[in-house]
Amino acid sequence: MRAIIEKEFKSLFxxxxxxxxxxxxxxVSFAASKFFSNNLELLQQNQGESVYASSIRALVMFxxxxxxxxxxxxxxxxxxxxxxxxxLVTKSSRNAIVIGKFLGIFxxxxxxxxxxxxxxxxxxxxxxxxDFLKMICFLAYAIGVxxxxxxxxxxxxxxxxxxxxxxxxxxxxxxxxxxxxxxVLKIVKYVLPYYYIMKGSYYTFIPACFAALMLLIALAxxxxxxx
Amino acid sequence: xxxxxxxxLKKKFKDHYVVKGVTFDVxxxxxxxxxxxxxxxxxxxxxxxxxxxxxxxxxxxxxGKTNKEMNEIKKMIGVMPDAAxxxxxLTALEHLxxxxxxxxxxxxxxxxxxxxxxxxxKGHEKKKVGSYSFGMKKKLGIAQAIIGxxxxxxxxxxxxxxxxxxxxEIQQLIQQLASNDMTIFLTSHNLSEVEKxxxxxxxxxxxxxxxxxxxxQLRGMYKRAIQLLIKIKKEHNSIAHSLKCDVGxxxxxxxxxxxxxxCDLLRESDIPKLIHYLSGRNIDxxxxxxxxxxxxxxFFDRAADRHPSLIS
Numbered sequence: 196m197r198a199i200i201e202k203e204f205k206s207l208f209x210x211x212x213x214x215x216x217x218x219x220x221x222x223v224s225f226a227a228s229k230f231f232s233n234n235l236e237l238l239q240q241n242q243g244e245s246v247y248a249s250s251i252r253a254l255v256m257f258x259x260x261x262x263x264x265x266x267x268x269x270x271x272x273x274x275x276x277x278x279x280x281x282x283l284v285t286k287s288s289r290n291a292i293v294i295g296k297f298l299g300i301f302x303x304x305x306x307x308x309x310x311x312x313x314x315x316x317x318x319x320x321x322x323x324x325x326d327f328l329k330m331i332c333f334l335a336y337a338i339g340v341x342x343x344x345x346x347x348x349x350x351x352x353x354x355x356x357x358x359x360x361x362x363x364x365x366x367x368x369x370x371x372x373x374x375x376x377x378x379v380l381k382i383v384k385y386v387l388p389y390y391y392i393m394k395g396s397y398y399t400f401i402p403a404c405f406a407a408l409m410l411l412i413a414l415a416x417x418x419x420x421x422x
Numbered sequence: 423x424x425x426x427x428x429x430x431l432k433k434k435f436k437d438h439y440v441v442k443g444v445t446f447d448v449x450x451x452x453x454x455x456x457x458x459x460x461x462x463x464x465x466x467x468x469x470x471x472x473x474x475x476x477x478x479x480x481x482x483x484x485x486g487k488t489n490k491e492m493n494e495i496k497k498m499i500g501v502m503p504d505a506a507x508x509x510x511x512l513t514a515l516e517h518l519x520x521x522x523x524x525x526x527x528x529x530x531x532x533x534x535x536x537x538x539x540x541x542x543x544k545g546h547e548k549k550k551v552g553s554y555s556f557g558m559k560k561k562l563g564i565a566q567a568i569i570g571x572x573x574x575x576x577x578x579x580x581x582x583x584x585x586x587x588x589x590x591e592i593q594q595l596i597q598q599l600a601s602n603d604m605t606i607f608l609t610s611h612n613l614s615e616v617e618k619x620x621x622x623x624x625x626x627x628x629x630x631x632x633x634x635x636x637x638x639q640l641r642g643m644y645k646r647a648i649q650l651l652i653k654i655k656k657e658h659n660s661i662a663h664s665l666k667c668d669v670g671x672x673x674x675x676x677x678x679x680x681x682x683x684x685c686d687l688l689r690e691s692d693i694p695k696l697i698h699y700l701s702g703r704n705i706d707x708x709x710x711x712x713x714x715x716x717x718x719x720x721f722f723d724r725a726a727d728r729h730p731s732l733i734s
Contacts, residue, residue: 198523209511281503282566285472286524288493421435421475 196291196298199283203299207266216262217307224251224311228318247319248326251311255330256369256389261362263337267300268344268358269351271417276351280422293417297342297410304334329392329399336388336402339409340365346416425450425485425574425605426471432479433466440466442629443480448607448622450573453600455620456609457721462626464609465504465578471607472501472576485573497525500567504578504609510552514543514562517551518569527570541565542591557584564592568599575599577608581615593619617717625721633720644715648687650696653709655681661705669699681708 207213227250271293274280283292312327340361348354369389372380384390388402426448433441441463448454458464469475471482473492487494508517515534522529538547541561546554551562560583567575580596581589589612597619600606610616616623617637624634633640641647654661662676662683672692677684685696693712700707 198520201523202520206511278503278506279509281474281501281506282508282521283524284474285499285501285503286496286521288496289473419476421469 196287196295199287199292199295200299200302203270203296204302207300207303210266213266213303216266217310220251220254220307220311221314223254224314227251228315232318247315248312248323251308251315252326252330255308255333256392257366258362259330259334260337260340260365261359263300263304263334263341264344264358264362265355267338267341268354270296270300270341271345272349272354273345273351275349275420275422278422284422289417290414293342293346293414294410297338297413300338300341301335304338305331308334325395325399329395332399332401332403332406333388333392335406336409339406339413342413343409343416346413346420423450424448424483425452426454426607427483428467428471428480429482430480431467431470431477431482433463433470433475434478439478440629441470444626444629444631445480446624446631446634448574448605450605451600451603452621453596453606453608453619455616455623456607456626457611457613457616457623457717458609458626463629464626467626468504468576468578468607468609472499472503474501474503498573500569500572500575502563502567502575502577502580506563508551508554508559508562511550513548513550514538514554514565515547517562518566521566522569525570529569537565537568538562540568540595542588557588560584561588561592564595568604571602572604574605574607577606579609579611581610581612589615613717613721623717637717640717640720641715642688644720647715648690648693649713649715650683650685650687650693651709651711651713652683652685652696652700652707653681654683654700654705654707661700661703664703665696665699669696672696 228247231247271280274283280292287295308327308330312323312330316322341358344354344357344361348357365387366389368380368383369387372384372387373390373393375381375384386405388405391398391401424447426446428447429445430443431441431445432439432443440461444463444467456464456467466475470477470489471484473496477489482489484495485498487498489495509520512520515531515538518534518537519529522534535544535547538544541564543558543561543565546558551559554562560580564577564580567577577596581592584592593615596606596608600621608616608620620637622634622636623640624631626632633643635643662678665673665676665683665685672689672695673685673687675686687693687696697707697710
């Protein structure tokens with residue numbers, strides 16, 4: 196499994212899109228932190244030091260799905276289409292392939308968010324551990340969706356389109372559902388991660404549980420797949 | 423010792439059975455050739471044995487592990503899948519290192535280079551696979567299949583698309599691997615290659631194995647295993663009729679064409695009997711040609727077409 200994690204992680208770092216996303220995260224973190232450190236009165240008016248992390252929080256919550264889906268929508272179906280999966284599946288267990296891919300992408304985003312929070316911590320002079328965990332749980336959910344999409348939809352060209360569509364629709368639906376009283380949107384509220392992230396406390400970890408559930412479904416789907 | 427045991431293996435795609443219950447055994451250190459026309463089901467069979475495709479029925483045992491223990495089987499097999507692509511941004515050396523890590527095999531750089539050298543990729547190890555020719559990719563396919571010296575190696579059409587020199591090198595390598603107790607399971611469209619290097623051959627037709635055995639056994643099953651062409655004087659042509667009557671028990675067919683008698687025999691041991699019969703009747707023999715049934719004849723079941731010009 197280690198080999199798959201390593202390969203997925205490295206291949207994400209090799210693409211131009213990934214580098215652009217990391218740079219975007221770092222620039223936003225740096226710019227926001229600099230802005231807040233120059234306007235300390237804003238910290239007193241708002242929630243205190245946590246405001247430092249608000250920029251990265253907004254970035255992840257609004258664009259997290261779009262970024263993850265656009266970078267990794269073809270994580271499984273590309274391997275199946277190119278038939279490189281045949282090399283993997285004859286050497287490693289099917290579970291190891293799916294979990295390895297998931298962890299490889301997760302590691303990439305972990306490093307990406309950690310770098311951003313490191314920049315923020317340098318300016319704020321303190322660590323935002325809970326905010327960091329919130330973002331990681333949120334991104335784990337997004338990675339779970341990406342893995343499932345890539346396994347259910349067989350063509351990478353289709354997942355490109357569906358990925359962008361979902362990347363825009365999920366944040367809109369997620370945020371709308373929190374305020375809505377419509378029955379359908381109430382269900383959506385409990386299925387998407389926004390409500391839990393907003394609520395904070397131990398709710399923060401519920402999206403990570405959803406991610407684990409999606410990973411289990413992905414394992415079951417892949418186990419029954421002819422390659 | 424049986425290395426592969428397959429029992430009534432089936433594969434269904436939608437409503438159609440592609441493999442309709444195949445049963446065969448492969449001995450340790452044997453080169454097992456799997457033949458069949460396109461769509462016969464040989465790649466599907468190899469894919470089921472290697473975990474690429476899931477069987478719809480039946481079972482198999484590889485190295486003592488059943489198909490329920492596929493992850494254990496994967497540890498002792500090497501696979502060169504049919505028509506698989508590579509990671510074009512990686513070099514051959516990086517591919518071998520990655521695949522070795524996947525199999526939890528410790529592969530030193532020197533060992534990886536030795537493997538690449540053995541398949542004729544020396545000097546190309548640091549080139550990106552995207553720049554490789556079709557033949558070079560085939561060679562890399564074989565190289566990655568033998569990482570960690572597996573007990574069983576599955577090769578799906580290992581020499582197709584290779585130039586004759588490279589194909590001969592690969593055939594030699596396959597024989598060398600088998601001599602080191604590796605069991606080789608290969609599919610091929612190259613009948614002469616299979617006839618040359620395989621110990622046992624199975625012919626698959628429409629999802630079932632129609633013929634299986636060593637080359638000699640396959641000839642034995644064949645109604646015209648040996649064809650004997652005997653040049654005699656034309657006036658002795660009438661002997662053909664006598665032959666049918668007197669020694670019809672070992673001659674399945676006799677025909678004449680000009681100065682030639684064309685006799686189909688079942689066994690090699692019948693040749694001296696026939697010669698003895700002819701010389702006993704004072705028939706001068708000017709030439710004797712023995713034509714054994716080739717795999718191609720058996721595969722296409724076309725012995726009668728072998729010498730159309732000679733047959734009257």
